[in-house]
Amino acid sequence: MTTWVETPTGGRERGPRGVVRAWIAVIIAPRQFFASAVTPGDQAPGLVFAISIATAYVVGLFAGNPSQIPQLSNNLMTSAGITVLAVVLLIAPAILHLTAAVQTIVLIFVVPDRAGVSETVQIVAYAAAPCIIAGIPIAALRVVCAIYASILLIIGIREVHTTSTLRAVIAAGIPATLLYGSALGGIDAGVELLQSLSIL
Numbered sequence: 732m733t734t735w736v737e738t739p740t741g742g743r744e745r746g747p748r749g750v751v752r753a754w755i756a757v758i759i760a761p762r763q764f765f766a767s768a769v770t771p772g773d774q775a776p777g778l779v780f781a782i783s784i785a786t787a788y789v790v791g792l793f794a795g796n797p798s799q800i801p802q803l804s805n806n807l808m809t810s811a812g813i814t815v816l817a818v819v820l821l822i823a824p825a826i827l828h829l830t831a832a833v834q835t836i837v838l839i840f841v842v843p844d845r846a847g848v849s850e851t852v853q854i855v856a857y858a859a860a861p862c863i864i865a866g867i868p869i870a871a872l873r874v875v876c877a878i879y880a881s882i883l884l885i886i887g888i889r890e891v892h893t894t895s896t897l898r899a900v901i902a903a904g905i906p907a908t909l910l911y912g913s914a915l916g917g918i919d920a921g922v923e924l925l926q927s928l929s930i931l
Contacts, residue, residue: 769850770850785826795868828852838851845892861883870920881912
């Protein structure tokens with residue numbers, strides 16, 4: 732599931748600098764990024780990218796609202812450290828692959844002629860780029876992150892799986908709602924934002 736291709740056709744740079752460059756590219760030029768950087772069987776950089784985003788999200792969440800830190804020990808910092816470690820080693824990889832599995836199932840019905848599972852994992856990973864700051868407790872910011880991540884998922888599906896925008900929108904609906912809306916707090920932030928505007 733996490734094969735590392737030594738010389739990928741997309742030519743992605745490895746290491747922290749590679750993660751930063753990938754983040755910038757997917758944020759400012761997503762169409763070009765997905766078209767050139769997502770390659771078959773090259774999931775490792777995408778996994779590292781997703782873990783980095785998830786870690787930043789959790790750190791921002793805990794820093795902005797310490798009450799979100801699970802009480803795993805008598806020391807708050809220790810509890811936070813254990814949780815971040817769990818995110819890095821277990822939670823982020825599991826959520827990435829579960830979301831990609833759901834996305835693959837939806838694609839089977841929506842896009843019959845499509846790329847492989849490996850490419851889908853990478854799309855889901857890189858589309859989460861805006862959520863690097865979604866842990867900051869500002870409802871409007873979190874909503875923007877979730878919406879932008881959903882748009883990136885649509886673009887990624889369209890470009891990598893070579894399908895129409897309409898089919899990409901349909902295919903992205905459930906995974907985007909589960910990951911960016913539920914797991915990363917976009918829905919709760921939207922409700923909070925509407926309540927603050929006295930719409931609900």
